[in-house]
Amino acid sequence: MTRPLVTVIGAGNVGATAAQRIVEGSIADVVLVDIVEGLPQGKALDLAEAAPVVGHDMRITGTNDYAETAGSDIIVVTSGLARQPGMSRDDLMTKNAGIVRSVVQQAAAHSPGAIIIVVTNPLDAMCHVALEASGFAPERVIGMAGVLDSARFRSFIAHELRVSVTSTHAFVLGGHGDTMVPLPRYSTVGGVPITELLEAERIETLVDRTRNGGAEVVALLKTGSAFYAPAAAVAQMVDAILHERHTILPCAAYLQGEYDVDGLFVGVPVKLGRRGIEEIVEIELTDEERAAFQESAASVQELVDTLARLAAEAPAEPTSGEAGSESSEEGTETAR
Numbered sequence: 001m002t003r004p005l006v007t008v009i010g011a012g013n014v015g016a017t018a019a020q021r022i023v024e025g026s027i028a029d030v031v032l033v034d035i036v037e038g039l040p041q042g043k044a045l046d047l048a049e050a051a052p053v054v055g056h057d058m059r060i061t062g063t064n065d066y067a068e069t070a071g072s073d074i075i076v077v078t079s080g081l082a083r084q085p086g087m088s089r090d091d092l093m094t095k096n097a098g099i100v101r102s103v104v105q106q107a108a109a110h111s112p113g114a115i116i117i118v119v120t121n122p123l124d125a126m127c128h129v130a131l132e133a134s135g136f137a138p139e140r141v142i143g144m145a146g147v148l149d150s151a152r153f154r155s156f157i158a159h160e161l162r163v164s165v166t167s168t169h170a171f172v173l174g175g176h177g178d179t180m181v182p183l184p185r186y187s188t189v190g191g192v193p194i195t196e197l198l199e200a201e202r203i204e205t206l207v208d209r210t211r212n213g214g215a216e217v218v219a220l221l222k223t224g225s226a227f228y229a230p231a232a233a234v235a236q237m238v239d240a241i242l243h244e245r246h247t248i249l250p251c252a253a254y255l256q257g258e259y260d261v262d263g264l265f266v267g268v269p270v271k272l273g274r275r276g277i278e279e280i281v282e283i284e285l286t287d288e289e290r291a292a293f294q295e296s297a298a299s300v301q302e303l304v305d306t307l308a309r310l311a312a313e314a315p316a317e318p319t320s321g322e323a324g325s326e327s328s329e330e331g332t333e334t335a336r
């Protein structure tokens, strides 16, 4: 039986760390791809040489050639540029859209049956680009954001209540940005909602910290953005899909009427399995939660509209020749 194969595009911080988690967790073989010559080859070789010490038999290779990614079960897209001095957010969005479009077209052509996990920011808008560029069915294009945002919320809850992170559960829905919607009512410790365990004021503090989770890491790092937790989130999604776990995780999914949203990628709970998104889980929301979710969806719509306007103003420029830089920035100030 052949082992599953995961292509990770972008051998930067998130991509290389996700590749490491995937092989060292014995989840799948990995092909690491980057536009910079030598970068994916060097990182893959280094990771392969760690295998005897770590004790796994997964294969990891690095390449600049998409032919080597053929037959992948999953394509993880982390390639992108950081915002450089003088570059506007719109410029960044246009550039990253060009990169995502180009890498997805090439990877999808070699792996027409794959499932795509989008990581590049601005996340929700890049999911739309990947959907269009691949021509895949919407359940096979999934954005990674909610698992990361929920993990941040869970870590803060565990720390606050001095319990194991494994006893916590949390849902953060909506777009990956300032308007994300952490749901305290559905966030539990040992099955008990945190609304019964913490004062409203403390919960609000944890929710705020979650919303600013990306920015908090960036402020400490000074250059670059979070990658350990994002990579762990990617690996969990890959594992859930390849092992047909039917895990329910918050992911950016293309909504077609669910939650009263149509034709937009927004973070919602989904069931993941070999077909990608096997089900979009609709949970009951209070009026207040629903309003926050709608506001978040509206901000995603704004991003998508901006992207369409920019594309109309400046017909697609070739960006596949551009390399990334040391850090990455995304569409909002806080979500990384």
Ligand SMILES: NC(=O)c1ccc[n+]([C@@H]2O[C@H](COP(=O)([O-])OP(=O)(O)OC[C@H]3O[C@@H](n4cnc5c(N)ncnc54)[C@H](O)[C@@H]3O)[C@@H](O)[C@H]2O)c1
Residues within 6 Å of the ligand: 009, 010, 011, 012, 013, 014, 015, 033, 034, 035, 036, 039, 078, 079, 080, 081, 082, 099, 102, 103, 118, 119, 120, 121, 122, 123, 144, 145, 148, 176, 224, 225, 226, 227, 230, 319, 320, 321, 322, 323, 324, 325, 326, 327, 328, 329, 330, 336
């Ligand atoms: N969705 C999330 O929750 C989340 C979390 C963290 C980071 N991100 C985003 O993930 C992306 C990657 O972050 P990072 O820290 O790894 O950045 P990074 O700069 O370390 O890595 C990006 C890599 O992409 C490569 N690249 C650029 N253009 C390419 C192309 N055309 N083809 C192939 N490779 C190309 C670069 O050479 C670089 O190695 C960023 O957009 C970042 O904002 C998203």
